[in-house]
Amino acid sequence: MNRLKYFNDPILKRKNKDITLFDDHLKKLILDMFYIMYNDRGVGLAAPQIGENINLFVIDEFSFPKENERHQPIIFINPKVTCDPNNTAIEDEGCLSFPGAIIPMKRSLNIHVDYMDIHGLPQTLDSQGWQARIIQHEYDHLLGKTLGDFISNIEKSILRKKIKERKPIFSMEDIREKLNVNKVF
Numbered sequence: 001m002n003r004l005k006y007f008n009d010p011i012l013k014r015k016n017k018d019i020t021l022f023d024d025h026l027k028k029l030i031l032d033m034f035y036i037m038y039n040d041r042g043v044g045l046a047a048p049q050i051g052e053n054i055n056l057f058v059i060d061e062f063s064f065p066k067e068n069e070r071h072q073p074i075i076f077i078n079p080k081v082t083c084d085p086n087n088t089a090i091e092d093e094g095c096l097s098f099p100g101a102i103i104p105m106k107r108s109l110n111i112h113v114d115y116m117d118i119h120g121l122p123q124t125l126d127s128q129g130w131q132a133r134i135i136q137h138e139y140d141h142l143l144g145k146t147l148g149d150f151i152s153n154i155e156k157s158i159l160r161k162k163i164k165e166r167k168p169i170f171s172m173e174d175i176r177e178k179l180n181v182n183k184v185f
Contacts, residue, residue: 001032002050004040007098007148009051016053016142018078022120026056030075030118033058035175042096044134046141049097055079057138061131071178074125079115081139083108093137098147105150107133 005011019026029052037045037058046057060073085108093105111132113125127135140146170178 001035002029002052004036004096005049005051007101007146009097011051011053012048012097012141012146012148013144014048014053015144016048016055018055019116022077022116022118027118030056030058031172031175031179034060034073034179035170035172037096038063038170038175038178040096044138045096046138048141048144055142057142059131059134059138061134073179075118076113076135076138077116077118077120079113079135079139079142081135082112083136084110091133093133093147095137095147098151101147101151103147103150105133105137105147107136111135 029047033045033047033050033056036050037043037060041063043061043063044057044059047054055078057076057079058073059076060071062069062072087109088106089109090104090106092102094100094102109128109132111127113127113135115123115125117123
């Protein structure tokens with residue numbers, strides 16, 4: 001299984017390739033991504049964050065649902081995001097590759113996404129608010145942009161000290177159940 005890459009890893013800045021093969025290897029990679037994302041208490045994860053320079057990210061804005069919420073995992077393959085620059089807000093963001101960092105980021109409140117699903121079928125999504133923010137954050141990873149572009153070297157030095165191994169919260173079976181693997185895959 002791949003491991004999470006942290007802010008000082010050059011792989012986070014490399015160019016990413018489009019996915020052309022929709023096979024079992026891709027499905028396993030996506031399952032691994034959800035495993036890492038949920039176990040690190042994230043709401044999104046881009047493939048470069050686990051060392052794969054491909055245009056892929058996953059999100060679940062309800063990674064830890066409250067009583068009346070349910071998981072809503074979405075897989076974005078070869079996405080293209082269009083933002084509304086006239087309707088923005090600044091809010092704090094964190095990142096699994098920058099543990100402990102919270103950075104105020106300006107994002108569009110409304111976006112449109114063209115992407116492919118796990119079967120290679122074209123999809124579109126119009127998104128607002130929190131979900132739109134998550135998508136823009138993960139899409140930035142595919143463009144080689146990270147929160148590290150917005151923090152000082154002193155802050156990076158402090159973050160280096162905070163990085164440590166975490167024990168998984170969920171088993172792979174838990175993740176398969178969360179994703180309803182038979183339905184999604």
